[in-house]
Amino acid sequence: MILRLAIASLLARALTVGMTILAIALSVALFLGVEKVRTGAKASFADTISGTDLIVGARSGSVQLLLYSVFRIGNATNNVTWQSYQDIAARPEIDWIVPISLGDSHRQFRVMGTSRGFFEHYKYRQGRSLDLSSGKIMDDLFDAVIGADVAATLGYDIDDPIIVAHGVASFTEHDDQPFRVAGILAKTGTPVDRTVIISMEAIEAIHVDWRGGAQAPGPATPVEVIRNMDLTPRAITAALVGVQSPLQTFALQRAINEYKAEPLQAILPGVALQELWGIVGIAETALLAVSAMVVVTALIGMMATIFSSLNERRREMAIFRAMGARPSTILGMLVIEAMVMAAVGALFGLALLYIGLTVAQPLLDSAFGLWLPIEAPTLRELWVLLAVVAAGAIVSLVPALRAYRMSLADGMMVKT
16 A cells, blocks of 8 residues: 555656656666776786786786786886796796796887797686787797787888887887887787787897997997897896696795795786785775765755655645554655665666666777676675665655654645
C-alpha cells in the first residue's frame, strides 16, 4: 500500500523527480567510472612490462632502476660494464637476457640501444608482444625502429632520416651519422611508444669520436670506417632478464646483488611496480574522494528537493491523515520515495557507465593504452549501489520527520 502510494506520488511529480534521478545517476556513473579508470590504470601500469623476471642495473634504488629502464624517466647512477653483463648472461639460470643502453635522445624522445632480442622478449599487458605497424626491425647499423607516439608526433614514415642528439637535453647532435626509420611499432600504451630504438652497435658507432662525454677535436671518423670497426659495447645501462625456472629467480637475484666485480642490483619488476604505485597512489584516493563528494552532493540535492516539496504537499499529507493514515505511514512513504529515486538513479548510473565504457574503451586504448574491461559489476560496485540507496533513505529521514510532525490543522489551513 505504502509503496503504491509512493510510486503514484513520484509519477505525479515526474519532472522534478526525473531531474533528481538524473543527478543521482550522473554522480553514480562518475563515481563508478573513476573506480573503473583507477583499477584499469593500475592494471595497465602493472602490465607495462610482463614476462621479465629481473631487471639488472647499477646499484641504486629499486624504483629508480625501474623508472629509467622501463619508463625512461630519469638517468642511471652508473653503467654496467660489458664484462659484467657477459658474466651474468653466462649463468646457467639465465633463459634470455636483453641489454639496454640509454642516454641519448631525439627531439625530447629517448633513444634506446638494444638487441633484436628486445622485440622477441619484451612483453606487455599480460604477455602481448611488440608488433610493427609498418616496416621491419633494424638490420643495418644506422636503422631505427620508432614508437607509435614518435611517428605520430613528428610525422615520420619509413625511410625518413633521424638525427640523434647526445644526451637527453643537449643541443649537440650526431648529425654526421644520420639514422633511417626502418620500422614503426604499433601502439602499445607503454613507454615504448615514446622511444627511438637502435642497435647496441649503433650506440657505440655514434660515440666513436666522443671521449669523457665530449666530442674529441679533429675531423670525424668516416661512416665507412666506422662500419668496419669493432663496435662491441663497453658498457650498458641495464638488462632485462628471464630465468629458466621461477624457482631460480631469488637465488639469481641474490647472486647479482652480491656480485663482487662491481656494485649491481637486480630487482623484481612486479615488486618495484607495487612500490612505485604506492608512491603515486595518493592520486587515486583523491579522485575517489572527489567523486564520492559528488554522490553526497546529489543526495543532499535530493533531500533539498523533498524539503521544498513539503510545503506544496501539506494538503496531501493532511488528507492522508484525515483518511486514517498514521504519522508513521507518512514518514514511511517519504522514505520509500527517496529509496525508489536513489535505486532508479543508481541503476540508471550503472547503465550510463556501461554505455560510456562501450564508447570510450577503444578510444582510450588507442590514445593512451588504457584498457578498461567491460565486465559484470564487481561486488564492490554492488555495495556502492546499495550504499547509495541506503544513503538516500537516511538523508530523507530529515524531511520525513518534519512531515511526521505536521499537524492536521496546519495542513488543512488555507493561507491567504
